[in-house]
Amino acid sequence: MSRLDVELIPAFSDNYIYLLRDGATGTVAVVDPGDATPVIERLERDGLPLNIILNTHHHADHIGGNAELVKRYGARLIGPAADAHRIPNLDQAVSEGDAVSVGEAKATVIETPGHTSGHITFWFGDDDALFCGDTLFSMGCGRLFEGTPAQMWQSLSKLRTLPDAAKVYCGHEYTLSNARFAAGVEPDNAEVADRLRHIEATRAAGRPTIPADLAAEKQTNPFLRADDPRLAAALNMSDAGPIEVFAEVRARKDTA
Ligand code: ZN
Ligand code: FE
Numbered sequence: 001m002s003r004l005d006v007e008l009i010p011a012f013s014d015n016y017i018y019l020l021r022d023g024a025t026g027t028v029a030v031v032d033p034g035d036a037t038p039v040i041e042r043l044e045r046d047g048l049p050l051n052i053i054l055n056t057h058h059h060a061d062h063i064g065g066n067a068e069l070v071k072r073y074g075a076r077l078i079g080p081a082a083d084a085h086r087i088p089n090l091d092q093a094v095s096e097g098d099a100v101s102v103g104e105a106k107a108t109v110i111e112t113p114g115h116t117s118g119h120i121t122f123w124f125g126d127d128d129a130l131f132c133g134d135t136l137f138s139m140g141c142g143r144l145f146e147g148t149p150a151q152m153w154q155s156l157s158k159l160r161t162l163p164d165a166a167k168v169y170c171g172h173e174y175t176l177s178n179a180r181f182a183a184g185v186e187p188d189n190a191e192v193a194d195r196l197r198h199i200e201a202t203r204a205a206g207r208p209t210i211p212a213d214l215a216a217e218k219q220t221n222p223f224l225r226a227d228d229p230r231l232a233a234a235l236n237m238s239d240a241g242p243i244e245v246f247a248e249v250r251a252r253k254d255t256a
Contacts, residue, residue, distance in 0.1 A: 003105075004105040007019040011033075011061075012061060017032055017033050018169050019039070029052035030075075031056070031122070049073060051076065053075045053078065055090075057134065058079075078092040082117060094120065095111060106124065106125070114142065116145060140178030160218060164215035175203075195219075223249060223250070
């Protein structure tokens with residue numbers, strides 16, 4: 001059992017970079033440093049090293065700080081093997097089921113294509129921490145830039161099998177707009193309405209909604225519930241399968 005400390009580093013307008021510290025060894029990692037500047041500021045404040053960089057996918061708002069951080073701290077760069085051609089200078093290219101260590105903290109790599117074809121998620125099972133980039137958002141999911149609805153539904157279905165205790169550390173603070181959208185899709189769903197109220201209060205107080213509880217996502221995130229008959233009924237799609245329902249919700253969100 002390790003003790004992994006996770007801290008949010010806000011970047012750009014709505015990205016989160018995550019600072020990970022393994023209590024046992026003092027090993028420090030960051031997840032998806034789209035911008036080096038806020039990471040350097042945070043590390044400098046406590047005189048911390050940077051041992052490891054984890055990347056979930058190739059988008060610039062997730063890897064843009066890699067080069068500067070590697071140069072400055074000598075951090076080891078770990079990212080998806082399927083994206084090795086478009087994430088420069090990976091030291092460790094990982095794929096489904098691979099183990100990744102941050103000191104004594106251990107993650108398993110889960111391939112979650114859909115937002116991009118090479119997207120991966122890091123699951124620190126002993127620490128209940130899920131770093132899912134732009135695959136699963138709180139109350140939402142990433143846009144399908146390089147994947148199909150079937151692929152993304154399969155990726156999200158994999159994440160849905162993880163324990164309720166999992167904390168969701170996603171790439172963006174999109175929760176409020178996602179929750180408003182979800183409430184619009186299912187105006188009669190009391191759990192969704194209740195969660196929207198909580199999220200509105202959290203944001204009104206200037207607090208992050210991340211990490212989200214995976215248990216709450218399973219209950220209220222429409223993109224994790226494409227096989228829930230209540231959602232299908234709300235869309236007048238009771239005869240449709242989950243992939244069709246998923247595709248419909250995603251299409252509506254794309255134009256919302
Ligand atoms: Zn992205
Ligand atoms: Fe992003």
